[in-house]
Amino acid sequence: MLKYGHFLGRDSSVIDEVMAVYMPQGRSYTGLDQVEIYCHGGRSVVTAIQDEIVAAGARVAEPGEFTKLAFLAGRIDLTKAEAVAEVVAANTDTSLAAARDHLLGTYRNHIEELRENLVDILAEIEAGIDYPEEEFEAAEQQEITSRLDLIMQSVKELTATYSGGRIINEGYRIAICGRPNAGKSSLFNLLLRQERALVTATPGTTRDYLSEWIDLGGFKVNIIDTAGLRQGGGAVERKGQKSAQGIIASSDMVLWLTDISAGSWQKLLQADVKTLEGKLIILVGNKIDKKTRSRTLNRKLGKLGIVPFSCKTKAGMKTLKQKILGRIQEKAPDLTSGVVVTSARHRQKLRAALTCLNVARRMLRRNESPEVTSFELRAALTALDEITGRIYNEEILGKIFSKFCIGK
Ligand SMILES: Nc1nc2c(ncn2[C@@H]2O[C@H](COP(=O)(O)OP(=O)(O)OP(=O)(O)O)[C@@H](O)[C@H]2O)c(=O)[nH]1
Ligand SMILES: [Mg+2]
Numbered sequence: 001m002l003k004y005g006h007f008l009g010r011d012s013s014v015i016d017e018v019m020a021v022y023m024p025q026g027r028s029y030t031g032l033d034q035v036e037i038y039c040h041g042g043r044s045v046v047t048a049i050q051d052e053i054v055a056a057g058a059r060v061a062e063p064g065e066f067t068k069l070a071f072l073a074g075r076i077d078l079t080k081a082e083a084v085a086e087v088v089a090a091n092t093d094t095s096l097a098a099a100r101d102h103l104l105g106t107y108r109n110h111i112e113e114l115r116e117n118l119v120d121i122l123a124e125i126e127a128g129i130d131y132p133e134e135e136f137e138a139a140e141q142q143e144i145t146s147r148l149d150l151i152m153q154s155v156k157e158l159t160a161t162y163s164g165g166r167i168i169n170e171g172y173r174i175a176i177c178g179r180p181n182a183g184k185s186s187l188f189n190l191l192l193r194q195e196r197a198l199v200t201a202t203p204g205t206t207r208d209y210l211s212e213w214i215d216l217g218g219f220k221v222n223i224i225d226t227a228g229l230r231q232g233g234g235a236v237e238r239k240g241q242k243s244a245q246g247i248i249a250s251s252d253m254v255l256w257l258t259d260i261s262a263g264s265w266q267k268l269l270q271a272d273v274k275t276l277e278g279k280l281i282i283l284v285g286n287k288i289d290k291k292t293r294s295r296t297l298n299r300k301l302g303k304l305g306i307v308p309f310s311c312k313t314k315a316g317m318k319t320l321k322q323k324i325l326g327r328i329q330e331k332a333p334d335l336t337s338g339v340v341v342t343s344a345r346h347r348q349k350l351r352a353a354l355t356c357l358n359v360a361r362r363m364l365r366r367n368e369s370p371e372v373t374s375f376e377l378r379a380a381l382t383a384l385d386e387i388t389g390r391i392y393n394e395e396i397l398g399k400i401f402s403k404f405c406i407g408k
Contacts, residue, residue, distance in 0.1 A: 007039065009052055016045050030066050031073025064404025068397060071389060078389025078400070079108045082343060085404050086169070093218040094332070098168045098340050108388055110158070110339045115384050117151050122377045128370045145364055152357050158341055159350045164333035165342035167252070171213065171220035172328050175247045178257035179268065180204050180228030183286040186311035187257060188212075188225035197225050204233055207240035209247055217325045219332065224251065229272070253327060254281045260301070260308075261290035282323055284309045288316065345400075346387050353383035 007018045019038040028034035039049050054060065064085070071081045083102035090096035101107060121144055176184045180203035188197050188210065197210050210225040224247050227240030248254055254276060258269050273281070285301045288294055289310040301308045307323060309316035333340045341347050360376035363369055385391040 007037065007049055007052070009048070010055060015048050015052065016040055018049075029075075030069035031075050032069060061406060062401075063406050064401030064408055067404060067408055068401045071397075077108050078392065079111070079346075079387060080105060081389070082345075082400060083107075084408060085400075086342065088405065088408060092215050092220045095168050095220060095342075098165065098342050101340070102342070107339050110154075111384055111388055114151055114154055115381065115388075117147065118377060118381055118384070121147055121151075122374060122381065125364075125370050125374050125377065129374060141364065141367060145361065148357065148361050148364065152354065152361065155350055155354050155357065158339060159347055159354065161333045161339065162341040162344075162347040164331050165340045166344075167219065167328065167332055168340070169342040171222045172253070172331075173222045173224070173251040174253045174255060174324070175224045175226055175244075175251035176255045176257065177226050177244060177248060178228060179259070179272070180230050180233075182228065182257040182259045183311045184228065184257050185210075185225050187255070187284070187286070187309075188223060190311055190314065190317070191223055203230075204228060204237045207236050209240070209243055216321065216328070219325070219328050221324075221328070248276070248279065252280065252331075253324070254279050255284055255324075256281050257284045257286050258306070259287050260285040260297070260306075261287040280327060282307065282320070282327070284316075284320065286311060289313045349383045349387045353380040356380040356383070 002019050002021045004019050005017075006014045007016050009015050016039045021036050021038075023029075023034045023036070025031070025033045037049065039045055050060070064081075067076075067081050067084050070076050071078060079102055083099050086099035087096065087103060090099050124144060176188055178184055181201070185197035185199045185206050189195050189199065191214055192212050196212060198205055204227070206225055206227050209227065212223055214221050214223055226244035226247055227237060229241055229244060233241065256269075256272065256276065258265050258272075269283070273283075283304070283306040285306040286309050288297070288308045289312045291297050294308070298308045307316055307320050309320060341350065356376040356379040360373045360380070363373040363376070382391055386396065
């Protein structure tokens with residue numbers, strides 16, 4: 001029952017007009033007896049009420065403590081607890097959708113199913129240890145191996161979703177690169193819809209890189225404006241170029257800008273592209289507005305896979321955005337299945353499980369040492385249980401919940 005009343009201080013003065021609710025043990029978020037007080041939202045009123053409560057003997061909760069209590073009370077598993085933090089941190093539609101699926105338990109159920117299948121196999125192997133006179137027949141061994149294969153396949157597939165899951169959680173990194181004066185900072189500002197980077201006609205304007213976040217079609221994208229790459233330049237510019245190389249290496253995609261109004265741009269581009277081998281690149285032919293007879297040029301650029309573009313007139317913006325989005329979507333996971341690994345911690349545990357399963361499978365195939373097989377299967381089981389929190393220790397919990405904000 002939600003009650004209305006006044007919150008009184010120690011000196012009986014009214015601090016605020018509030019509503020309060022009592023949730024009994026077992027029927028609250030934490031699973032414990034819980035009271036919630038709804039006051040006005042101002043900073044000083046909240047602090048005043050908090051001070052009174054603390055003076056009466058309470059203490060302020062640590063980051064994530066409410067969710068940690070819910071986990072310890074067995075109300076939610078670790079994947080759901082972590083999903084709470086993901087939901088709070090989600091700042092695009094896709095990251096929210098992934099977090100919500102984790103919260104709803106589809107992901108947990110998938111891991112639990114793998115676990116159950118693993119437990120079944122383990123039981124049969126351990127029965128073999130206890131009754132060594134009943135050796136596995138070839139057919140039986142074959143059957144267990146193929147069941148193990150299915151589990152391993154699932155673990156592999158799940159681990160593979162992380163490359164897309166990481167995009168959802170940490171964002172997609174796009175470096176804007178090219179020769180000096182190509183218009184990189186102009187494009188950066190356009191994508192950001194804000195005059196963030198300095199734009200001048202002098203080549204070598206950008207030295208230090210600039211990094212900002214944008215939402216592109218529901219994806220969290222980190223765009224980085226870099227120093228133009230060329231031979232020479234002063235010491236500062238050279239340092240900027242060095243950092244640009246590092247940014248290219250760590251980015252998921254490179255937007256390579258070329259000033260197609262400059263002479264011999266094609267030759268330069270050919271040489272530049274060679275240095276980017278192995279990277280996902282989108283070539284942008286900037287300053288198309290400076291060219292007359294742009295139709296023939298457009299066709300030529302199209303043949304070379306270059307997006308005709310102008311920062312000045314914004315021509316080509318739609319095509320460019322669609323092209324970028326298409327590339328992101330190729331990598332992004334299908335969220336409808338709800339089983340996407342977005343956490344580096346989970347991926348690490350899945351990899352650990354896979355390593356153990358590999359050893360176990362080898363032993364099983366050779367019909368060797370059921371003790372070792374069982375040991376490895378148990379280790380794999382532990383790794384899965386550490387994802388859901390069937391097995392945990394204070395260190396794991398500390399790491400997970402310290403990332404939460406206070407009050408969650
Ligand atoms: N006509 C025309 N000029 C452009 C276009 N894009 C950029 N410019 C001009 O080109 C010059 C360089 O633009 P910037 O955005 O500073 O180029 P940058 O690649 O960041 O240059 P650095 O930081 O020096 O490497 C500026 O004078 C811009 O106004 C375009 O599409 N058309
Ligand atoms: Mg610049």
